[in-house]
Amino acid sequence: MAFAFPAPRHTPRALRNILLERMEKAITHLSAPIADRAEGIHEARKRFKEIRAVLRLVSDTETFPAGAMRQWFRDAGRELSGTRDAQALVECWDKLDAVDPKALQTRAGQALHRALIDNAHDHLHDADALDSIVRRLCAALNQHMTHLPEIDVPETGFDLICSGFERTYRAGRRQLDAVQNAPTAEHFHDWRKRVKDHWYHTRLIAGAWPVYLEQRQSLLKTLSDLLGDDHDLMLLRSQMLAWSDRLGSDAQQQRLLGAIGRRQAQLRQEALSLGRRIYAERPRSFTRRITDYWRLWEEEDAPRERRLPFHPDPAAPLS
Template identity: 40%
Template sequence: MGYKLRPQDPVAEVRKVARQRIDKAIEALSVPAAERAEGVHQARKRFKELRALLRLVRKPLGAEFKRENQRLRDLGRALAESRDATAMLESWDLLSARFPKLFAEAGFKQIRRRLQARARQGEGDATNLDARIAQAINELSNASACIDSWPLSAEGFELLAAGVERTYADGCAELAKVRLEPSDEQLHEWRKRVKDHWYQTRLLTPSWPTLMQLRSDSLKRLADLLGDDHDLAMMQQLMQAQPPLFGDQSLRERLDRVIVQRRGEMQREALALGNEIYLEAPRDLVARWQRYWETAEV
């Protein structure tokens, strides 16, 4: 049950992949309580994959796009609370791997223990999580029941072309804004569009597996860089909001210096990679992908 659209019947493929992602999200949300944090994490990934699929067929979907996209967005937000503290701990460990000597100091180990306790508390205290999970499963079942009625009337690559062009063009536009103003907010907006393009590249990999997989791998690297950068930005915000969590002023200053250093490294790499990925004009990329699709072996 891969996240792929095969060229032989795109309308049927879109419906099939949508059902598969919904089924996997429901499966992830149905795990035992001890595995719930990871289950929520996996379900939210499926929501993002579904939203990228919806953006791929946004034009033929018409008004249905807004309804289904909003449904999935709201479900993701409702479940985000139980994940945030765990993500912060993971971000700490990635930063520790970059600066192992510094993070081996007693003061930094104490900070990690506090972040770990915070993550455990977040997993246990997420308000009404059982009820929110039950509501999410119900909404996903309703969404699945609507799939057969989606107005997907275009044929061949025309079903997908407008969605490919818009998503890629949005990524180009957000990258241009980042070049002018690399703020936390703007980098995060670019990351969201990068992830959409990555998901859509994955979906269309069967049209030309070698080239599309190479692009998918590059986009995954770019999305990871921007995601890790965003997590460190959130750590800086948390450090300002809750200073005692990060020790005394000296520890916080030293931590902030290495965060700034690491974010600079990742942003430079992300911009260099983004300049390569988003070099092509949107219409040229769509025309090239359409050739892949039309000459693919089915």
């Protein structure tokens, strides 16, 4: 099942089906064999983020505790974050080496690389601790699937998600303003979270106008990747400073820090240029436009009236 509404109607049922399917996929990823565990954990955390994004589209009701479920999936993702972050730092080093190899191909750079690989290996192969977490999360996910309530609300179609959709778009726009006013690592990281929400939501509604919304998805994915690489570099810098005594030459470490800083500056410039365009439209105007696309989708998806074949009246005079 694709991470998207299959049709413009019956959105409560479709949302619930999407949640169930993402949970099932998360269990599959977490159950991956040891050789594929790093990728399995990475993919499971993606499914958790997709689930949280879906839950942000709907409000709490007496029977559907969206907020509590969001919190559970946030906490579940954090339980796996140490293993994923350790692997991400190795990938971050590799990406930086591809664009600025001189600073990394030094004794200090190679020492950092070895330490990152060893750290990732230790996290991944702490079998007892990780197995316990995975078993517990899989059991809890099965419980969530078994007891997931219906989304019992009167709204359907885009009306169900309109407020949540606009709220998350507005949050991304506000976080962009925060970044421009104070370009801190924390503000960039918070912006990335909101960008990912909007990316997930754009994927969900792609059927309303695939040509436009799939292109928007691609741009949002690029923006999310730029911000993700920036965040990973921030973590790499922090880890490097924590291991400073193990890396040798101070001069070589300064070169490493310089390479990290240059790459972050480039990524942030590209992200701001793209983000300003993605978030150029005011939230209410943007949501109205998406609503119009959805209404057209509903009209096109509606069953056409059966038309009787045309039979000319034989008594009518010929013109």
